[in-house]
Amino acid sequence: MTYYLYSFFLLILGCVSMGLSLFFYSSDFIYLVSVSFLSFIYQAHLDWISLSFLFLVSLISSQVLIYSIYYMGEEVFYERFKYLLLLFVFSMAFLIVSSDGLSLLLGWDGLGVTSYALILFYSNPKSSSSGMITALSNRVGDILILWSLGLSYVLGSWDYMFISIESSYLVIVLLFLASLTKSAQIPFSAWLPAAMAAPTPVSSLVHSSTLVTAGVFLMIRLSPSFSHTGNFLLILLGSMTALLSGLVAMAEYDFKRIIALSTLSQLGVMMFSLGIGCPLLCYFHLFAHALFKALLFMCSGVIIHSSGGTQDIRRLGSISSLLPFSCLALSVASLSLMGFPFLAGFYSKDMIIESSSMELLLFPSLAILVAALLTCSYSFRLMSVSLTSFSCNWVSFIKGDEGDYTIPLGTLYSGALFGGVLFYWSFLGMESLLVSSLEKFSLLVCLSVGIYTGLNMTLNKGFMFDFLCTMAFLPSLTFLLGFPYLKSGDIIYNQGDQGWVEYLGPSIQSTSITYLSSMNDIFMSVGFKLLLLVSFTGIWLI
Known part of the structure; x- marks a missing residue:
């Protein structure tokens, strides 16, 4: 019963945050709060972006907590898992509302420590090595944050949100590089698929609204201070990350790793949108992506848990007849990931690709288009092979009842359906970008070609297959x-x-x-x- 109380508290916090966010947006209002505790002063910056994202984190974490009651309830150390999960969520909340470097470090380091403990939860060699890769990669960002704090102290101000690039160029650069490590951009991409060693409820949070989004959220806050060089670097790294992760996912057969690589691809799209000067569209895609990505991981967890821990999609054929609601939710979340019209991911992803074509960036825009095609391809391959195929070596034992997961799956299913359009009309309130009919048609062509290749193309064993399976080494x-x-x-x-x-x-x-x-x-x-x-x-x- 205590777990439901925690979930209810997070849900109430999210509803209050969303109400305040709508009020702050309509009034163009920003509120700064300072809380003094002993010699430490915590400064909070409340605006419609931080409050709406706090709503998103509270909503998803409340559903993940309910989901983990049934998914992790039989674990011996479930109590420890629950409190680690709550610390993880509150660390992200501290980071969201922070306005100065010390407050930022509190949430940033809290995420790093708790994520390391959660990845090590199963205490086996795989989780130990994955936790070490994650900790070392994120520790690079921690060191860069500490350096930026030292320089901020010399300059006489901890407020990273209100510093000018002329007076503190090096501080901006250090925070910029720290964000790249947390958002798993190339060459710091290896830790994100490795974090799959954590339990599925943790993956739902890490890949949707917490750890990987911390770097993107910080980058959105710093976007007014980017120079031309920083924008070009974001365009290049974002397009390369999206393209590489899409290619790697085409050669992958692990259920959770395919979804993790799709997260990496969408993070590249977000960074690309920041590089072309569209931080609002980046935040829009971050918001929509969190809803359907949490649903994707929850559905994959139900399927894996019900099939005795099998994660190879080639052994999961015809699951749709045994777990109909979970497979329906998984299909809707995958379609939203692909940018299927009128689902959550359609509005944000479509607008970002249209903006890239308007910027006349030939190679990065082409890379983003190919990445969108690959997203459609591996998503349809995932659905066709694991859910509906009868030619696979089907797992013969199914256990559990998906009815236990109805509440969290149903809540996020609604978000994957209507989250994009509700955000669009609540906060953007603008007409679609003026692009030609040919550019609109090209997006539908990418969607159709991606579906066709996902159903018909397979990679043969060879150097390219090994290169992609090892995630480009x-x-x-x-x-x-x-x-x-x-x-x-x-x-x-x-x-x-x-x-x-x-x-x-x-x-x-x-x-x-x-x-x-x-x-x-x-x-x-x-x-x-x-x-x-x-x-x-x-x-x-x-």
């Missing part, structure tokens, strides 16, 4: 880049902490204390004998 590159630091840490520990530091510190102190103690014993023994001798001599003389 990014995990190996990440290991090679991190290995010297881990090795140097091992040397420092063995030669330093356990070497000369141990010898000059505790060992010498222990030896000295032992020597002094023995000398004291000898002195006390000799002194006591002399005292007795003097005493007896004195008595004899008397």
Whole structure:
């Protein structure tokens, strides 16, 4: 019953935040709050963006908490999991409303520590290695945040949202690079698929509205300070990330990894929209993406949990006849991911692609179009192979009841259907971009071609297949880049902490204390004998 109370509290918090967001948007109102605790001052920046995103995080986390009651209820350490999940959500809430560097660091580091603990929840070698990759990749961003705080202190202001690029160019650059690590852009992309070692409820939060979106949200806040170089870098990295993740997903057969790679692709689209100067469209896509991506992971968790932990889509044929509602929700979420007309992802994704064509950026715009085609392709392959195919090696045992998951799946199913249009009319309130009929037609062509290739194309074994299966060797590159630091840490520990530091510190102190103690014993023994001798001599003389 306590879990439902936590979920109800988060839901109430989300409703209040959404009401305030609509009021702040209509009144063009911004509210700054400072809370002093001992010597620490927490500063909150409340506007319609932070409040609407707080609503999104509260809504999804409330449904994930209900979902985890049935999905994780049989785990021995479920209580620990629940409190880690709540700490994870509250860390994201702190980051959303922060307006200065110290407040930002509180949420940023809280996300890093709790995500590491959640990925390690199952305590097996796979989760340990995945947690280490995630922690090391995110630690790079933490160090960059600390450097930016040091420079901000020198400049005399912690407020990263109100600093000018002329006076603090290096601070903006450091925060910019830190955001790239958290949002898993190339070359920091390896940790995002590795984070799949966490339980499915954690994946629903990480890939929708918390960890990976923290970097994008910070980038949206910093967007007014970007220079031309920063915009070009975002366009290049975003288009490359979207294209590479789409290609890798085409060679993948793991259910959760395909969905994780689709997250990486959409993060590239968001960064691309920031680069072309459309932060509002980036936030729109971030909002819509969170709704259908959380639903995708929840549906995949129900299917995997009901089929005995099977994640290979080639062994999951004809599941739609056994789990009809979960498969329906999965199909709607996948169609929304593809940008199917009038679903949540259609409005934001369509507008971003139209804006890219208006910017006349040939290679990045073409890469985004190809990435959209690949999204349609691997999404339809996922649905056709795992849900409806009768030619697969179907798993013969199904357990569990999808009725337990009706409330969270139904809530996010409504979001995947209507979230995009509601956000569009509530906050954007503008006409569609003026593009030619040919450009509109090209989007429908990409959708159709992607569906056709997803149903008919398969990659054969070979160098290209191995190249894509290894995610363009990014995990190996990440290991090679991190290995010297881990090795140097091992040397420092063995030669330093356990070497000369141990010898000059505790060992010498222990030896000295032992020597002094023995000398004291000898002195006390000799002194006591002399005292007795003097005493007896004195008595004899008397």
